Amino acid sequence: MNAILPLEPDIATPRSRQVRQNGLMCPSQLNVDLAAIDANLALAGKLNPGRAVLLPVKADAYGHGIVPVARHVEAVGSAQWLGVAEVSEAEQLRAGGVGLPVLKFSPCFPDELDRAIAARLTLCVGDSAGITAAQEAAERAGTRHPVHLKVDTGMRRVGAEPAGAVALARQIADSPSLILQGVFTHLPISDTPEGNDYTRDQLARFLATVDAIRDAVGEIPLVHAGNSGAVLGHDLAGTNLIRPGIISYGCRADAATPWEGLTPVARWTSRISFLKRVPAGETVGYGRTWTAPRDTWIATVPVGYGDGYSRLFSNRGRMLAGGRSHPIAGRVCMDQTMIDLGPGDPKVAVGDEVVLLGRQGGEQITVEELAGLMGTITYELMCLITARVPRIYA
Ligand SMILES: *Cc1c(COP(=O)(O)O)cnc(C)c1O
Numbered sequence: 001m002n003a004i005l006p007l008e009p010d011i012a013t014p015r016s017r018q019v020r021q022n023g024l025m026c027p028s029q030l031n032v033d034l035a036a037i038d039a040n041l042a043l044a045g046k047l048n049p050g051r052a053v054l055l056p057v058k059a060d061a062y063g064h065g066i067v068p069v070a071r072h073v074e075a076v077g078s079a080q081w082l083g084v085a086e087v088s089e090a091e092q093l094r095a096g097g098v099g100l101p102v103l104k105f106s107p108c109f110p111d112e113l114d115r116a117i118a119a120r121l122t123l124c125v126g127d128s129a130g131i132t133a134a135q136e137a138a139e140r141a142g143t144r145h146p147v148h149l150k151v152d153t154g155m156r157r158v159g160a161e162p163a164g165a166v167a168l169a170r171q172i173a174d175s176p177s178l179i180l181q182g183v184f185t186h187l188p189i190s191d192t193p194e195g196n197d198y199t200r201d202q203l204a205r206f207l208a209t210v211d212a213i214r215d216a217v218g219e220i221p222l223v224h225a226g227n228s229g230a231v232l233g234h235d236l237a238g239t240n241l242i243r244p245g246i247i248s249y250g251c252r253a254d255a256a257t258p259w260e261g262l263t264p265v266a267r268w269t270s271r272i273s274f275l276k277r278v279p280a281g282e283t284v285g286y287g288r289t290w291t292a293p294r295d296t297w298i299a300t301v302p303v304g305y306g307d308g309y310s311r312l313f314s315n316r317g318r319m320l321a322g323g324r325s326h327p328i329a330g331r332v333c334m335d336q337t338m339i340d341l342g343p344g345d346p347k348v349a350v351g352d353e354v355v356l357l358g359r360q361g362g363e364q365i366t367v368e369e370l371a372g373l374m375g376t377i378t379y380e381l382m383c384l385i386t387a388r389v390p391r392i393y394a
Pocket of ligand 1: 056186226227228243244246247
């Protein structure tokens, strides 16, 4: 299938629309390879054949842009479901013309339920009060509304105790305005080998709970537990839907996770905005934290922590320009960062591409490398890229 969404900044962020209208190129942009998301979803599906695929698109699709990503996977059919954290995210999807079923991963506040139902958001419930509130909201809307019962097998975040799950399933099944469409759980340590025993135990207790629910109320259409770590590293027999998030966006959980075969999705680029010769002994940037060890060429790149390019990269990170890797010189500013090109002919010019994340020439900066420099996980790194950076789709 051809690219569903052409290079079209207008469907990305308000900022990119503004950039377009002004006829200006953006100082930096996040290029999102939608076909790479399909490839990663296909890998997840190949490892778990015969299961429906739910793509988590919470937090603006892990920073990649919720509506364009969702529209794409719907158009090509690489996912059959979407998952969100907030009611407003479901509203964004519907306003963007997305028709796929959307599951909320956590329970609603009672005052959110009417809007959730209006957005055709499949509800998550985990206790009796939540079921009653959902039932009343569905009655008000005059519909029968689907819910998924969340069972807490060890995350200790939201969900029903396994021992109480059958009674809750009965309450849902007995309600004239609710449909028990799914039962699910979440696995907090599925992404590390040290957690294998805990995860296996969780899955066993989950499947036993599902069996007990089936005995009480009959067949359950959707049974799911597989987040990225479990999709890659665990036996998900007994479940029929998977929820791979971070791997769909081509990222490992952290630099140490030995996940192979993922296709990178995001490439963050900017352009050299200024080039100057700095003599040995002079300092560069705020706080004067970097001193030129020799006469050198310094390039300025118009991106900084105001874009989500962390100040923690100061004097530690690197960027690619002219097909080579160059260290950051001094502190990352809000809107600009300087890199040290070295003493020789810089072989680059103002306007030339700079890569903050991704490949250039034979070099590559990975999400895992950047997240590692920040002392955090790839999830947070991608979520921190701000709305000032237009997302461009190819
Ligand atoms: C975010 C989330 C996922 C996806 O997790 P990944 O680690 O990104 O694969 C799956 N299920 C639930 C309930 C979540 O909140």
